[in-house]
Amino acid sequence: MADRRRVNGPVGPTAPPVYNTAAHKPIAKEKADNSIRKIFLKTGVTPSASGSAYLELEDPKANSPSSTSLKLTCTVHGPRALPRSAPFSPHIILSTHVKYAPFATKQRRGYLRDSSERDLGVHLETALRGAIIADRWPKSGVDIIVTIIEGDQDRNAPENKSDEGWDMMNVLSGCITVASAAIADAGIDCVDTVAGGVAALVARQPNSPPAIVLDPAVSEYHKVFAACCVAYLPTRDEITNIWFKGQLPGADSMLYNRMVERSLVACRNANRVVITALNETVRPGKESA
C-alpha cells in the first residue's frame, strides 16, 4: 500500500535532465558608443496605485531567454493624507523606496533594504524633488516605490569576477526615468519630465585607450574607470541630481565636464522615450471620448 499522506519520491530510478547546449549566441547587435540601449516604458501597469510605470532595458548581447538586462517597476501612492504624527507641511512630502527583488542580482538580496538600496532611494528622492511642484499639494505625502526585478548584471559572468557596483549607475538612471513616468501618470504637478542618463569612461580591451560611452553595459568592457549618472530636466536645461563615481586619469582636466555633457545626451534620449510613453497613456482616453 502506497503512502498517501506525504509526497513521495518517484518509484523507479530517474535521470537528471540533460539539456542541449545553449542555442548559438545571436549576433551581437553592436551598440554604438554614443547611443543608449533600447528602452521599453509603459505607464498604468498597477491598477491599485495612483500612478505606475514599468521599464525594461534591452540587452544587446542577448544570450538568455529574456533578452533584457534591466527590469524596473514603479508605483506611486498618493497624494494622500500624512500620518497624524507628522507635523504640518505646506508642501508635499516625498518619500522614495528602492528595493531589489531577492532574485534581481547574482548576489541574492535580503528582504530588508540594505545600504545600497537606501543610497539609491536618497539619490532618487533628490532627482525627483527638483522636478515636482511641491507646494501644489499641501499637507499631503506621496510614496514612490521602485522595485528592481532584474538588475543590470551579466548572469553568465564568472562568479569570481569582482562586482564593483557600476551597474548601480544604470539602475539609478532607470529608476529616475521610470519614476518620472509614474509621477506624471499619478497626476502630480511637475515642472518637467526628469530623465536619467549614464556616461562612463571605459576601456574595451586591456590595452585600449579609455573612451567615453553612453549607457554602458558593464560586462562588455574590460574596465570601467569612472561613471556619471545625471538626472536632467530637458526643457528647463537643469540638472537635479548628479552622481559621479570612480577615478579619472589626471591628464585631462576637461574629462569630467565631457562626461557630464555626454550623460546629458543619454538623458535627452531617455526623455524622448518618456514623452512617447506618456503620449500613449493619454491617447486611448482621447479616442474613446
Added chain:
Amino acid sequence: MAQSQLQQMIAVPGQLLGPSNKYVAGPGTHIHESNLYASLLGTVAVSQPPSSTSSKPTTTAGLAKRLHRIQAVLQSPSPTDKSSNGATTLPTISVAPPSGGAVGGSNEKREVLPEVHDVVLCRVTRIAPKQATVAILVVGDAVLEAEWQGVVRVQDVRATEKDRVRIYESFRPGDIVRAQVISLGDQANYYLSTASNELGVIMATSEAGNTMYPVSWKEYKDPETGLSESRKVAKPM
C-alpha cells in the same frame, strides 16, 4: 488658428503652452520665465473668459450686488494690462488629466485636495464640547479617494449667537454635513465652517435609527417616532 491646434494637443509636464501675456494660467500649468508650461499629463483646454465681449456693459450698467461680507480678492490683474479689464479678456489655458476610464481605473484617478473656500461634504465622526470632528468625503463635485480629517469649531457653527452654540445641539456622529473650508488648519485637521444658511447638516439619523427630515433651521424630525432633534440644519437647495 493656433488655439484650435492647442485644444487637440496632449501636454506632458514641461511642455511649452504659450507666453504668459497671452494666456492666464489655469489648473495643471505653471509659469516659468514668463512662459506657460504644462505641469500635468493630459489634454490642453483653452477657455475664453465668460462674456468677454459683453462684460463691459454689464459691469457699468445695472446695480451691482451689494457686498454683504468680506471676500478675498481672487484674481489680481496682471501688471501689464492697460484697460481696466485687460486681464480678464485673456483666455485661460489649462491641462486636464485624462479621465481614468480608459486606463482601467473605473472612477476618476485624479486626486483633489480641499482648498480654502471649497464647499465640502463630510461625515461627523466625533463630537466634543468645543468642536466636532468630521471626515471630509467630497470636495465640490469630486469624491476623494483618501479621507481627510476636518474640524468644525464651536465658534464656526453658525454666524449669529455664537456664544449660545452647543455642539451636541448642532451635530451628532454620523450626520452628513455641508461645510466650507476656512483654513488648511493644523497638522491633522482642515478647519471648516457652517456659518451660512446653505451650510449645515443635510442628512441625519435619529436616535431610533431613522432618517429624519428638516422642519426648521434648527430641527430635524423623525417621521416614525415623531420626535424632533436639534441640529444646525442646512437650507435645502
